[in-house]
Amino acid sequence: MIRTLGFLLAGVLLGTPAYADLDLTFPGPATQTFSETENFASYKLPVGPYADGFVQTLVAEGQQITRAWRVDVGVGTSLLVMDNLRQQLEASGFELLYECTTEVCGGFDFRFTTEVLPEPVMHVDLGDFRYLAAQRLGGAVPEYVSLFVSRGADSAFVQMVLVGSADGTNLNSKSGGNTAQVIPAAPRTKPGAVVEALIRDGHAVLDDLEFETGSSALGSGEFSSLSKLSEYLKSNPEIRIALVGHTDAEGSLQGNIALSRQRAQSVAARLVRDFGIPQRQIEAEGVGYLAPRASNLTDEGRTLNRRVEVIITSTQS
Incomplete structure (x- = not known):
């Protein structure tokens, strides 16, 4: 009904x-x-x-x-x-x-x-x-x-x-080919404003994260975006999120999807291990280069496209 x-x-x-x-x-x-x-x-x-x-x-x-x-x-x-x-x-x-x-x-x-x-x-x-x-x-x-x-x-x-x-x-x-519709470049999200953007838009880019080139290993630095995100998740245990990895358009689709998923999983693991966020609140996926936020024809655009985003998927426990 x-x-x-x-x-x-x-x-x-x-x-x-x-x-x-x-x-x-x-x-x-x-x-x-x-x-x-x-x-x-x-x-x-x-x-x-x-x-x-x-x-x-x-x-x-x-x-x-x-x-x-x-x-x-x-x-x-x-x-x-x-x-x-x-x-x-x-x-x-x-x-x-x-x-x-x-x-x-x-x-x-x-x-x-x-x-x-x-x-x-x-x-x-x-x-x-x-x-x-x-x-x-x-x-x-x-x-x-x-x-x-x-x-x-x-x-x-x-x-x-x-x-x-x-x-x-x-x-x-x-139909699309190997690339999807290119969306105009979005401004970078300030690490301290991640939660504000997440609440307002339902998603936000974790723009301060760092990965080694071609690697899925998340750097060892203290990332303000993860700290702010973890505070929000602890205060709102009913919230569930998806971490979505993205790449630029260099390399094969299959390889980029695998790399982007691994990077998202690295971020999820950091939230669970270092910040104590329950695994049930997080899922991690990767979409490779199929959802760009800038042109892949420039160095600046490719840099913007290499990112991990956080998306609210539900407010139900």
Whole structure:
């Protein structure tokens, strides 16, 4: 059963500028498996986990665009695809409302009380899926999006539902090659401001970390970002995070994904060993060069792309 908050998140406002179209680039060859547009629909957008027999939802009304894709990502993970698409949504003005992973979402119960397309157009591995809900305000009407990502043997499966104005946004998508959409360079996060950025944006870059070239070993220095992050996690034991490693575009995809994952795991190990953070609060993954924050055509851009980010994945224990 789905529990719905008692208000509707849409309406028709006149004389307000429309949003720009939503253009997505997938981190690999993508095949669209489903496409449907309803001029007016009522969509129950999940904004919380399955708990006590319910999933908390908001009701969005307006034009509903439902799409699904199969993305060839080989060695990639569901996190790789979700991280890439999340960054593109945020670059387009969307703000996260809720995000969760398999167990925290509610597993089987969340999947089957949420509107998900059937096989074969959409596949959901009940042991490996990710979900997010986001909103974009300030246009003709509010826009809301839900995103499911899961894995198959060598492909990722993506479902997106976009609800907004019938005269507003179009949803466009295209395949990526070895590199994903390049997002304009973001300013470095000051180590002391990591928690502020994490609370505000749902993610932050740990910009003061140091790794030896080509190595996954974290330097021995005292990193302010980890100290601040550990204080926040100790004060909020219900928070779960993902550490996500990133590389520049030099070398093979498989090698870079392995290196980026190992670096994220090194950071997780430091938080557990030196700061006493419970392992259950942390997961570590790597996405290689598939989610750049700057151009890989310059030394400065490649330096910015070599990073570890922290992402809040849930506030549920």
